[in-house]
Amino acid sequence: MSHGKLRTEKNCLNCGNIVEEKFCPHCGQENIEPKQPFHSLFTHFVEDFTHYDGQFWKTIKYLLFRPGKLTNEYLAGKRQQYVVPVKLYIFISFITFFLFSLYSPVSTDQVFNDRVVNNEAKKNMANELKSDEVLGQINAIKPLGKEDSLALLKVQNFVKDSAKFDELIEETDMNSKLSESSAYRGFKTKSEYDKYQKLHPSWLNRFDRPFAYKFFELKKMEISKKEIFIKFFEIAFHNLPKALFIYLPIFAFFLWLFHNKKMWWYFDHGIFTLHYFSFLLLIITIMWLTGKVFNLLPDNGFVNLIQTLGGFVITIYALIYFFLAHHRVYHAGKKFSVFIGVILFFINFFAFSFLLVGLMALSFLMLK
Known part of the structure; x- marks a missing residue:
């Protein structure tokens, strides 16, 4: 593998030793021209890691399809032909989380917006199904088959639970802010919390206090859930x-x-x-x-x-x-x-x- 055009001179630019072939026998530096095209800044990185001579791809092949092979080879001292374990893990970890963070077809905001729309649709559907007229028309259908009865039972259960559903939506409204009534373990203000902690000292307080203070800080900032x-x-x-x-x-x-x-x-x-x-x-x-x-x-x-x-x-x-x-x-x-x-x-x-x-x-x- 070569990163660039080889120099005609045989002196190593790094240590000054004589270079008979591509690499200096003393320091290992490749004897190439010091000035390179701009794109080489990026190609060198890829080449250094993937090693187009097969080191990277051989490592990946063994990692995927030969369980334990890489570990046995490394512990046996055969290390030059494979990517170093730490370097391998860091590179794969970087690629994994980089792709996860880069590709996001649906943003978190969109997820919340969709949830709000779906919740509104469910609430409207529940309100429509609460109508006695609608339920009467459904019940008037004769004869009701087994599948129809099961479907009707599901609809009626949905209507019965719609009140609880409405309460749940109101309680978990993600667009709402931490209100004055919001409390941390029953304490609405930092002063109330500190007062109680002084009256009831405990070694557990040192672990609980940072979370309580962060809650009151977020509450003071008035940001939404x-x-x-x-x-x-x-x-x-x-x-x-x-x-x-x-x-x-x-x-x-x-x-x-x-x-x-x-x-x-x-x-x-x-x-x-x-x-x-x-x-x-x-x-x-x-x-x-x-x-x-x-x-x-x-x-x-x-x-x-x-x-x-x-x-x-x-x-x-x-x-x-x-x-x-x-x-x-x-x-x-x-x-x-x-x-x-x-x-x-x-x-x-x-x-x-x-x-x-x-x-x-x-x-x-x-x-x-």
Whole structure:
């Protein structure tokens, strides 16, 4: 791979050593002309990462279709022909979240607007169906079949619940602001909250106080619930890659707990974790992109069947990927890999859920 035109001179521009071929044997710099076209600024980045000699694509092929292969190769010392695990994870993570943030066919505002329109339509429908005349006409239809009776029962239940529905819409009106009556755990003002905290001191207050102060701050700013939700979602989305990166060593720690400490170092589990998380992000990106492609195709039964079957196959493969990779990397029996995999699934489910709760709490505190 060459980034540009080779120099006729044989002296390295970086260290001054003699360069017999393309690269300096002393510092490794490529002996090319220092002045390059402007577009090379972008092509160099792509070339440096994807390595058109096959390093990147070989890594992706093994990552997707050879569970555990990359980890075994790296731990065996065969590292030059593959992308470094940390670099691989960071690149895939960047691409995944960049695409998610870049492609948004329906904005958050549009979602709320559509919800408001749908809510109004439902309320109007409920008001029309409340008419005794309409219900009388429906009931007068003779004879009523089984399907007609079920449909009528659903309509009547909808009408009965319409009052509750109206109350729910009013309570969750996202366009409304935090009113004077809005309270945090029964306290409408910051002074009321502080007064109660002084009369009832507790070590839990130091954890609760930041959330209470943030609530009263948002209330004072008089912003709508819709704006609060949008800002909360944006902050949480931007913090999610950080949360995943933080969870990497935690996942590796759980692996370390269940394996021989003399045979497997924490470093080994870290490499396995980087490859596994890279696979998960890559498979999520592929499924997301595939869904976008299918959305462009005609909506018919065959296309929907192919999409459903494809999604099912990819999901099943993603679920068994860990067991295959674990079996091949740790040379464990299939039953043991399944046993360890199930235990780790539940442990990581609760641990990551706890991390997500912390992420949401942090996102709320970062609202401005």
